[in-house]
Amino acid sequence: QVQLVESGGGVVQPGRSLGLSCAASGFTFTDFGMHWVRQAPGKGLEWVAVILSDGSNKYYADSVKGRFTISRDNSKNTLYLQMNSLRAEDTAMYYCARGPKAGTTTMIIDYWGQGTLVAVSS
C-alpha cells in the first residue's frame, strides 16, 4: 500500500532554515509527481509546492516562492522541502502527498502522509 512518511519538523527561530523529508513506498516513485501541502493550527489546507515525476518542473505558492525549494531523489524514493527565511506564518503541519502521474499535469492529490509539524518561534 502507498506509504508517505514525513520527517524533519521541529521548532525553529524566525529567519532560520529547516529541511523536511518524505520517504515514499508502496508505489513506483518515479511514476508520480509529489506535493507539499500545509495546514496551520486550527486552519484549512494550503498548497505549498509540486514537483513533477522527473524533477524537471517545480511550481510554488506565492507565499513561499523564493524561500522554499522542493526537490526529490528518485534513487532514494524521497521528497524534500528546504525552507529558508522562515516566518511565524509558516508554522503548520506539513503534509507530503502524491500527485500527477508521469507525463501528465493532472493535479489530483490521492495519497497523503501523516505530516510533520513545523513551529517557527523565537
Add this chain to the structure above:
Amino acid sequence: EIVLTQSPATLSLSPGERATLSCRASQSVISYLAWYQQKPGQAPRLLIYDTSNRATGIPARFSGSGSGTDFTLTISSLEPEDFAVYYCQQRYHWPPLTFGGGTKVEIK
C-alpha cells in the same frame, strides 16, 4: 487565483440524515473539483475527484455533482465515522492549487 467558498461552515446533523455540502468557485473550474475528508489528528483523505468520481475504497453513500462554479458533496445517510471536516479543491487553474475553507459536519 481561484477562490473556493464552502458553505455552510458547520453542519449539525444526526446519524442517518442526509448531508449536503456546497463549494462555489470564483470562476469556472469546469469539472476539475475534488473533495477531501479530514478527521481530527489525521491527514486528509481523497473522497471524490473531477466532480463525481469516487476514489478507491470510498463508499457509495458519498456522491458529488456540479459543474462550472457550483459543486455539491452529498452524503446520503450519515454514518458515525462521517463526522469530520470536508474540503473542496480545484485543479483547473494552477498554480496555485486552491482549497476551500472547509465544512465541519458535526453530530447534532
